[in-house]
Structure formats: C-alpha cells, structure tokens
Amino acid sequence: MDAVNHQIRLAARPDGLPKPSDWSHTEEPIPEELDEGQVLVKALYVSLDPAMRGWMNDARSYIAPVGVGEVMRALVAGRVVASKHPRRAVGDYVTGMLGVQEYGVVNGDGLGKVDTSLASLPTYLGTLGMPGMTAYFGLLDIGRPVEGETVVVSGAAGAVGGVVGQLAKLQGARAIGIAGGAEKCEYIAQELGFDAAIDYKAQDVREGLREHCRKGVDVYFDNVGGEILDAALARLARHARVVICGAISQYNADEQLVGPANYLSLLVNHATMTGFVVSDYGDRYLDGAREMAGWLAEGKIVAREDVATGGVERFPETFLGLFEGRNIGKLVLQVAQDE
C-alpha cells in the first residue's frame, strides 16, 4: 500500500491561464491521527470547475483565495477510510471540499452523503452536486421561467448549462443552448433535449438568437460573459431576467474585464440582471438536492460526465481543458480506483 499522499498545491498566482510553474507537486505521509469529529477520506474523483480559477486570484470575493503554498481547493468524491465522526463510517461514500490530493482530513459534518444506488460518484460532483444545484437555484429562483417562455443558456454543454436547459424544459419553457462546436451542439439537442443549439464557433450568435427567439429571450442564463452576453442582451424580451452565474471567457483575461456594452437593454426592456453563487442557497440546498435526485431517478433529467484519468498529477493539464472547452458535461478527474 502506498503510504504517500500526493498533492497539488498553488505555487504562484497565475497571470492568465495557469502555467505548469504555477503549481507544485508535493508528497506527505497519509494522516494517521484524527481528532474527534474528523474523517479521513480517500479521493476517488476530483471536480474541476471554472470557479476554481477565481479562487486562485488574490481578490476579495465570495470566498477567500487559496493561499500560495496551500493544497488547491477542490470538491472531491471519495470513500471514508478512517472516522472519528459519529455518523460517518469507514466505507461510506462522501463528497467534500478535500482539495487536490489523494487523502484529506475534514470534519465529518462538512461532508455530503452519496447514495451510489442512485447515481455514480461523478454525478454527485455534477448534476447532483455543486454545478447541478447552481443550475437549479439560478434558474428556478432567479430566472423563474414559466410555460411558453424562451430560456437561453450559454456554456450549454457544460456541467451547469446542460442542467439549466433540462430544467427549463421541465418548467414548460423552450430551451436554446449556446455552445462551441458541432459535437456539443448535437449533444445539447439530441441527448439533453434542448429545442435548439447555437454553435458560436460556426455561426453568428445574434443571428442564431434572432432565428430561435422570435419573441425575444425571457431568461438568459450566462456562464460565459463577453460577446455572447452582449448578443443575448441585444435580444431580451420585455421583463427578461438575466442570470449571471459565471464568465468563463473572462477568468483568464490579462487585461481588465470587459463589461456588457448592451446593458442599457435592461432599461429599454424593464429587464433585470441578477448574480449569485450557489453558496447563497446553503439553507435550501438539501431540499434542492432531494428534488434533483428525484428527477434524475425518474429519468426527467440526464447526467453526463467527462472523466479524465491519471491521478492528481494530471490536474494542472486537465484544468486547462475547461477553458479550452474540451469537456462535454461535467469534467472530473479520477485519481484512484475504488478498491
């Protein structure tokens, strides 16, 4: 048995896309001593999310930055291998903020429970995890589409966007997805059941929105920012709701972030733009997760993950794939076999 805990730490704050030298690879003994309430978890899958890029900046935000020299913060799905917590037993599958490492120690209260009879571990990092709940609260609490309305989502083949469109359909709304490339667009339309997909690499997004949103966009769920946000603003219906969930096009910008030049469309259309992060909904998280799990079990929504392999050392390169748009569905990195 390998008694070493391999870790990926933040070595320097990146300018733009993280370079190999922004990371360090470290080894530590696997922790053996646990305090009361603590749990030792063996990581099986590490979650890779665009928001993690923001955590690497030294900026005031909704969460403190990862310190230089610290293990990179990440959500992990894994298995309990030692426990001094009354409700976490050895062998339990859990999710938690364990970081990019093979073994992590946390207080058991902060772990999420995984029911592997309902869904796989990667799904608990995706549709039943943070991205899925981001879609759930952002669309249902802020976007609030009603039957017959048109919902547009960017990053539609990603972990959040794919759920947004499916939830829009469940509400009786039309779902239009914006994504890059034919494969993603086919996935959105065929596998996820969106009404239409706009390939921003192959066609003008404004024209696509004109074609598919004849009466305007009632809800626009934005994961990307930049020109696509501007195109959607130009097409808002009256009383539209714009949900600001992320801005992946901007996270690695060297220069100052670009704001939406068409924001006065809010004025003309009596429209609203509202931002959020999923942690704002901490007190309603369990109710949401229960409802999502029900829809998944009934086949009303489908989940897909893009599973990279190769252990924690593959994290830096795999992470870049998010910003190159390589993944379809939720991107996770398998770091160990479940044995």
Next chain:
Amino acid sequence: MDAVNHQIRLAARPDGLPKPSDWSHTEEPIPEELDEGQVLVKALYVSLDPAMRGWMNDARSYIAPVGVGEVMRALVAGRVVASKHPRRAVGDYVTGMLGVQEYGVVNGDGLGKVDTSLASLPTYLGTLGMPGMTAYFGLLDIGRPVEGETVVVSGAAGAVGGVVGQLAKLQGARAIGIAGGAEKCEYIAQELGFDAAIDYKAQDVREGLREHCRKGVDVYFDNVGGEILDAALARLARHARVVICGAISQYNADEQLVGPANYLSLLVNHATMTGFVVSDYGDRYLDGAREMAGWLAEGKIVAREDVATGGVERFPETFLGLFEGRNIGKLVLQVAQDE
C-alpha cells in the same frame, strides 16, 4: 399679436453632441382649425431632458425615434388658448408632449392637469412631472430602500437625482449623492438634505464611496453610466439593488458604449441590476403624482428648476448644457411670458 408659430425641428441625426446644423428653425401659421377633442396650447416652458438625446437616434428603443424633419419631441407646460375638448377650457394650464414650438395642437385626453396653486409650471415639468415620477417609481418600486440602508445616486443635482435622494431620506435611508462641482454638492447637502455629496470632479469616487458607505451600497440609482457606475458596482452590499435609469455619460459617445466592467460584483453580492423607463408605470402614474404632490405641499420634498430664457430658438444651445452639467435642478426653457 404674433400669428407665427416658431418651431425647432430635427434636421439631421447627430453624431455625438448635436451641432447647430442638426437643427432647423421653421415658422408656420398658428393652427386655427381644431377637430373634436383637440386643444391648442400656447407653450410657456419647454422641458429639456437627457432622454431626448436618445430619441434623436435611429435606433429601436422604448419609443420611436423623432423623424428627421419633424418638430423635436418635448414635454411642454403651457396654457390652453382654444379647445374642442369637453374637459379642457381656454385658460387651463396643462402639460403635454407638444414639441419644441410655440403652439401645439393635441388631443386633450393626452394632457396633464396643472394646479398652479400647488406648484409652478416648471415644477410640473420637474418634480411633479416626468423626472420626479422617474425618481419615484425607480427608487420605490425597483430600489426599495428600507430604514437604515444606504442609497447612492449619481447625477444627484439633476432633475431625477435630486428627487431620488429626498425620497430615500423619506424612507429612512441614508442618501449619498454624486455630482460634479462644489456648487452642486453644496446644493445636494444643504438644500436637498442628502447625508453627503461626492464631487466626482474633485475626488476619487471610489474613495468617496468607501468613506460614506462603510457597510456598502444597498441601492445604487444610476443616471450616468461609465466609470461612476463601475465605482458603485465595486462597493455593493450584499443583496444590493442597482437601478439603471440612464447613462448620460454615454449618450453622445461616438464609439460603442462602454459596459460596466465590474458587473461580476452582482454575482459576488447576490445583487440585482434592473432597468426601467417611467412609461412602464403608466397605470400607476396618477397615484404616484398625487403622493408626490402631497409631499411637496407638506414641505417633505423641495423642488428647484433651472430656467433658461429666450424663446424656442435658444433650445439647441440650452440642450447642450445638460451634457455639460450646467444645470442645477430641473432644466426648462421659458419660451413665452404668461400674459
């Protein structure tokens, strides 16, 4: 008696600030024939509002553009000099969309009633007119400040901004105004009773907001756009409401409008940015006007106008003053004596 109706027409669509050649001066006979329901109004005061600059562009918006060759659209306060309307009598004071001309014919149903025992005609174009009602609905319906919150308004010495701050105080909130120059800042703090004024020409707006909004900005009412909007976004409190009322810094921009680079502050703070125009509130306008008139009569709000003189021919030059920030309070142009 002068039987000629002098008019100002839009001669060309301006690039940037309107030039003299963008206007034409015309003369027509004063209309003598009225249809049933029509009223002939002699203009006494013409309203000058930043939104009028938008009406001059050939762009899809909340209202059709003024056609080239047409009399410039404007709100006017005047006196009925002939009437075929059952409820409008000769001698009545009224407001209406009569355009920049000395005499206008309109259907009497579209006129607003003026009670000169309550307030002057210019006040009916300002605090009791479109700008006052813009402040009323924008702040109370969208901004919704509650006791103890901090409200910041830009263009605070203007027709809308000055009312916003006073209404914020009436709600028990703190009112911070942003304006250009010591005279305007003194007016805001002394005459209008704001808690503080930030002079954007003399100090850094971000520093001013840090100083006066220790716990952040709960409601930001924006009339200007550009860098000041960005500074306010950077200082939002959690669950802040940003009201997008106008963007006077951008109306004459030759290049593409600049969007708010700090819009992701909405995400971090679970904040909302909502736009509107006062005509969205047509069905509640009379109730609002009645409440505002009551507050004015009780001395709970004060009204001030900046009255230019010299007749309709002074309109083009007076209009430029709005964008140079020359006016304090509501800018109107007196076009005739009331005789």
